[in-house]
Amino acid sequence: MMTVSEAAGTEGGDDIERDEGAAGGGVCFSDQGMLVRSVLRTRLIPWRDVAGVEALRSPLGRSVLVHRLTGFGGRRVILPSPRTHLFARDPDFDTKVASIQRWRDRLSSAPRTAPTSAVRRLWYLCAYLAIPTLMLTQSLLLEGGYWSQTWWPWRHEATSLPNACQVFDRVPARARGLVGEAEGDPYGSGAPGGRGAQKTECQWESGSDLGxxxxxxxxxxxxxxxxxxxxRETFYEEKGWEQPAVLQPLEGLGDVAVIRDPGQTQPDRTNxxxxxxxxxxxxxxVSYMGKMEPHTAADKVEEIARIATTRIKPSFQHRLLGLFEV
Incomplete structure (x- = not known):
């Protein structure tokens, strides 16, 4: 039994116990037929059952298609070797195909079949492209694909959060009057908030102010x-819990921003x-509960909210390489 390369240089059938091909697969030839090895099984295709041999072209390269006669009419078998494709060129591919065809012509008595028609070749092309096309469509177009993930390079989404206590330490002194010099407590940081959420939180208490x-x-x-x-859904759900008259918009802050109208509170009560x-x-x-005059407290809360928003900086470099802290 001889390999494809050896078969290319002879018309006889020497007993050479070697084969070649891709890892886990190959083809050997003898006067009895083609011994086809694959990962799962080894089978012999007698020459008397071979009605035709041709080179089949696919998007990535070319392989050998064997037309085999069976009791049910016939079937087509693609050999594991020889092959030539983008990542492994075989300059002797055409020579090897011609050699297999000569072996078939010499040893097979089966009537020759017509080459694969253009329609069937188109069907093979569609079959090759079907799975990668579906995967590409799912990953790029459908909801839930790769583009939906936070790490997708061109999504403008944050992949991490700043430390809430450290953010407050960086605000101007005029806004720190809400809690004086009290130290922040990282209350609830890292706790899951549902819907795949990550949470970081900090709270302060100072004097008579509740927090x-x-x-x-x-x-x-x-x-x-x-x-x-x-x-967005969570934001509007929580916004819906409040009376519309209680909230007023904050311009130029994030995608959407609202604040409780200080005019709706009583200055002589805990606000x-x-x-x-x-x-x-x-x-x-950003929330404050205390006895500070409502409009003054609202100005400080808004200033801190604007500073905190600037700490969310999704960037291409961060999402792609993780080089910058968000």
Whole structure:
């Protein structure tokens, strides 16, 4: 039995016990037929059953197609070797195909079949392209594909969150009057917030004031929804809990931002002043509860919200290489 290369240089059938081909597969030839080895099995195709041999072209290269007669009419078998493709060129491919055809002509009595028609070749091409096309479509176009993931290079989404306590330490002194010099407590940091969310939060207490809190919530792709969609839905759900007259918009801040109208609170009571900002897949919440005059507290809350929003900086470099802290 001889290999494809050896068969290319002889018309006889020497007993050479070697074969060649890709790892896990190959073809040997003898006067009895073709011994086809694959990863799963080895089979002999007698020459008397071979009705035709031709080179089959595919998008990545060419292989050998054997037309085999069976009791049910016939079938087509693609040999594991010889092959030539983009990543492994075989300059002797045509010579090897011609040699197999000569062996067939000399040893097979089966009537020769016509070459594969253009329609069938088109069908083979479609079969080759079907799976990669479906995978590409799913990954790029359909909801839930790679483009929906936070790490996708061209998505403008944050992949991490800043430390809420450190953000507050960097705000101007005029805005720190909400809590004085109290140290922040990283309350609830890292706790999951549902819908694939990551959370970092810090709260302060000082004197008679009940407290001040700054929180970030980042949403990842989950449940066939992008992180930005999760964040937007959550933002508007929570916004819907408030009376429309209580909220007023903050211009030029994130994608959408609102703050509780300080005019709706009573200056002689413990007041709640809260701002909420949506930026891509992140929700930023700044809230103060204390006895500070409502309009003054609202100005400080808004200033801190604007500074906190600048700490969310999704960048191509960060998403692609993880070089910058977000």
């Amino acid at each position: 001040f809190r700054l929180s970030f919530r980042r949403y990842d792709y989950a449940w066939l929804k992008t992180g930005s969609r999760h964040a 709640l002043v809260e701002a909420k900002v949506l930026k891509s897949n992140v929700i930023i919440q």
